[in-house]
Amino acid sequence: MSLSQVDIEKVKHLHDVGSAQAYLFSQIPSSSLLVKALDYSKDAHISQVRKSGEPYIIHPILVASIVASITNDESMVIAALLHDVVEDTEINIDEISQLFGPDVAHLVEGLTKIDIIRDSELVPSASNEKLIVSALSFRKMLLASIEDVRVLVVKLCDRLHNMLTLDALPNHKQQRIAEETLVVYAPIAHRLGISFLKNILEDLSFSYLFKEEKHHIDNYLDTNYHAMEMKLNEFRESITNLLIKNGFHDDFEILSRVKHRYSIYLKMQRKGVSIDEVLDLLAVRILTSDAVKCYNILGLIHLHFQPLSSRFKDYIAVAKDNGYQTIHTTVFHNTAIFEVQIRTFDMHKTAELGVAAHWKYKSGGNNDIKLDWLHNLQYQNESVEDFYTLIKNDLYSEDISVFSPTGDAFTLPRGAVVLDFAYAVHTAVGNKADSCLVNKTKASLLSELSNGDIVKINLADEIITRCSWIDAVKTSKATSNMRLNCNARIREINAKTSVLIVSTAMGLKPSRIEEWFESSMCEGRSNIPCDIEHFRTVIGKYVADISKNNRFSRFLSRHRFKLKSKVISGLEVFSVSNVNDVVFDYCCHPKSGDEIMAFVEKSKVHVHHKMCSHAYKKLEEKNPMVFIRWKKENNYHYSLIASLHNEKGALANFLTYLVKLNIDISSIELGKDTVDYVKYCELGFESKESDINALRTKLESKIKVIHIIRTDDAYR
Secondary structure: OOOOHHHHHHHHOOOOHHHHHHHHHHHOOOOHHHHHHHHHHHHHOOOOEOOOOOEOOHHHHHHHHHHHHHOOOHHHHHHHHOOOHHHHOOOOHHHHHHHHOHHHHHHHHHHHHHHHHHHHHOOOOOOOOOHHHHHHHHHHHHHHHOOOHHHHHHHHHHHHHHHHOHHHOOHHHHHHHHHHHHHHHHHHHHHOOOHHHHHHHHHHHHHHHOHHHHHHHHHHHHHOHHHHHHHHHHHHHHHHHHHHHOOOOOOEEEEEEEOOHHHHHHHHHHHOOOHHHOOOOEEEEEEEOOHHHHHHHHHHHHHHOOEOHHHOEEOOOOOOOOOOOOEEEEEEEOOEEEEEEEEEHHHHHHHHHHHHHHHHOOOOOOOOOOHHHHHHHHHOOOOOOOOOOOOOOOOOOOEEEEEOOOOOEEEEEOOOEHHHHHHHHOHHHHHHEEEEEEOOEEEOOOOEOOOOOEEEEEEOOOOOOOHHHHHHOOOHHHHHHHHHHHHHHHHHHHHHHHHHHHHHHHOOOHHHHHHHHHHHOOOOHHHOOOOHHHHHHHHHHHHHHHHOOHHHHHHHHHOOOOOEEEEEOOEEEEEOOOOOEEEEOOOOOOOOOOOEEEEEEOOEEEEEEOOOHHHHHHHHOOOOEEEEEEOOOOOEEEEEEEEOOOOOOHHHHHHHHHHHOOOEEEEEEEEEOOOOOEEEEEEEEEEOOOOHHHHHHHHHOOOEEEEEEEOOOOOO
16 A cells, blocks of 8 residues: 555665666556656666766666555656656657657656756755755745646655665755755645655654654664553454454454654654653554444444543544544553554545545546645645544543552542542652552553552652643642643743843843842743733843943943834744744744744744753753744735726725725736736735635625635744
């Protein structure tokens, strides 16, 4: 169905033309046109070699092999064989069309066009400019330029093989290409629904960009490999027995997996947690024949394994925009937490191959998924909200009694875990709980307790913050105290941030501001990064304090400390200096509404999640910071294509009408039909109206709307 890890390793280690050809024809049946394309590509690249020294032709052959592994579309495979011919040789598109037909020529032309866009838009690898900025610009141009989604699929396969052979390049190019892959190609694979490609591209990029972090995760997974495999096998066996007992026989299959590396890393960054606290590290996937059986299986799972109510998602009832359909739930089993995914066999094909599933498993229709897909992809949100909260917090009404080693009894709700018991003993015990024994056997702090269990808690020296475990505990005492610890962590970060945003605004060393905070007993330090009025008050107080000292009168006369506000991409930045751009660094991906902080380099602001470990290092290094917040007043971004009435002055009248609607125009393009009047116009604009249908109704009273969409995207 898709490339397995074994196949990926095989592709990576094919270094001669004969082996590459054999592998290609193991993925797709030979045909006269395919052989012709192979020979043609060989001739075109006959004198070329890659940086590794091996014949260049091996690259297009293996790209074609990867394409063939995910689609039966021969045109796509041939286009993969020829994808570098036009760019690297004297051959043109017309010759490709004559020899291999217009469909292949169309795909090759699209692939060549991507490379032209990339070369002109991406900054040189030697540049000090942040690659992420130009990469996001490239992504925007790419999605706006491609007319056939198949071109993107071939390009993703091309990038995958480039990533597999990246070792041949110098370190600075490895970094640049890996960054580009992470911020451009992996998100495109995600939006196309091709999950196996997304995961491989992310992990390959991760290995070049964050070597230390990957080494840490690899060590953990290698050390705990057998224990995790045993847990997964035991859980799979329990589910298998449960399903067979309840009438399922030959109509289900159970797969298991450990979360892929980059996904583990992102979860650790976003939540500010260790790998031990990643709740969906282990997962099983149950495949069955139809959707109704998916819900039957869900019922059996929830009746026999305690679910975490906050981690239930039904993407079968309401599918994701890219066609993904699966039920997600998370349950406890013995000493571990497992994510359980339930889907049909057809849904599994779509989840693995996304748009390519339409070509591999359905007859015809190669050209029926075009620009509409890209419109959806371009403006799709990064995350999908939970659609249902169908599970009660407690499936059972009765309580259980659990005992301390000294025989003290504690009453807990059924479904409570060891950490709930620790907080029931004492708040300090819960805060410092490090490990435990249940009935004299080592267990996880998230192990579900049973009636009569005897529990011993081992303590750490310091409080352990576990923000991602809040939804895993059952009792309000555990929840509230864990939340208090997380809030304390945020306050600590805010206190450090307050020094840096004040020192940056004042143009002083952070040590000087710290001394003043201590001497003036400045109140509410941790509120400075959250409350702009308090920030202004603090600056005013500092100016008033130092103005009492005549030595600083010259300093005050030279400096103005007026904070200027600037709104960019849904964020409001307050700074005394000019801010030209706001970018989201790819280490933590904060989402709208998340706790954020921002560092400033020259006139560019870099936004991080407050729990991001990389951002915390910058805090410790005392890098300059600015005040930032999500813009509360929403301005919604739209793109409109309209047809004007056939009369002079129509455009002027329409623009006047837009002013009355309080619409702010950001761009306009005109298409002239005759010398007398403008027939079509394309507008980019902002409006406070969030309802696109209501806005369309207002616009259509004055003009014919051809096409209107929301273009909001915090990461563009």
